[in-house]
Amino acid sequence: MEDSRDFLLAIRPNLPQVLPTESVLEQFQNTTLRPILKLQNDLLVAIFRQYIVVRKGQFYALSEKEQIQYIEQVVKKDMKFKHYLEGIISAYFTLDEYQIFLSHEEELTKRLINMLIQRLQSQLLLLTK
Template sequence: MILDLNFLRSYGLTKYKMFNILLKRLNKNIFIFDFRKFELMISKKDIRPELNLSSLTPDENFQNKVLRPILKLQHDILILTFKNWCIKLKVKLSDIKKDNFREFLDKSFSKNIVIRNLILGIIIGQFTSDEFLEYQKNASEYNRRIFTMAKQRLFDSFDEIKKDGNS
């Protein structure tokens, strides 16, 4: 049996849901499918979580439609990168209390260009070409928003960061 993607689309299924259906069918060996064509249809936008947030300005719209979903998608990588950075600097996360952690984050992001560039790379690497062109129009404002949201995510994940942080 050959499964037609247009047939699945007519039911309003997202590419992610279609892919899950295809994987289930693959396990049952009941159809033939050319994955090379399917890979071309999945874009970076398709794997991001959808967030329904209202926005008033174009900057807020870009933040809510692009930056927030990417930060949510890359959350685990963000935490691992920060922990690895702390290990390399020999920062004792076990000695930092939650009250001092926000100050530590602020100092880290303001004084250390390495962690800033790592986080920017994690986020910007998920942009599509159109999103990158939009980002370039107001990069300094979007960078500020990226760092603010990343610091807040890291602060909210303090227990998770500290849990495995033997550094």
């Protein structure tokens, strides 16, 4: 069956190649998740900034260390928000990638969430503007 979603591969940013791996999970992480997270970066930052505003901006009163912890807690513990963010990423999967994701859903979801948290944490300056 032809994958009508293959056009999504063309819009992903090219990232520096990492060493080839035999692990399906690492390969998926490096060839699918990383480029999609980079592609969606500005949107993810905007969504998190809106999350902060809706929650009355308590984030801004926190120290940098507390902000980093806050990001992790929110993304891991607010299930509605977590699933929303997962959808923002998985919407850019091809059908083949989606099948791989389903085959290893628990582990790939953990990797996705951890990468997303790291991406947001590394951009504190953008989140607090």
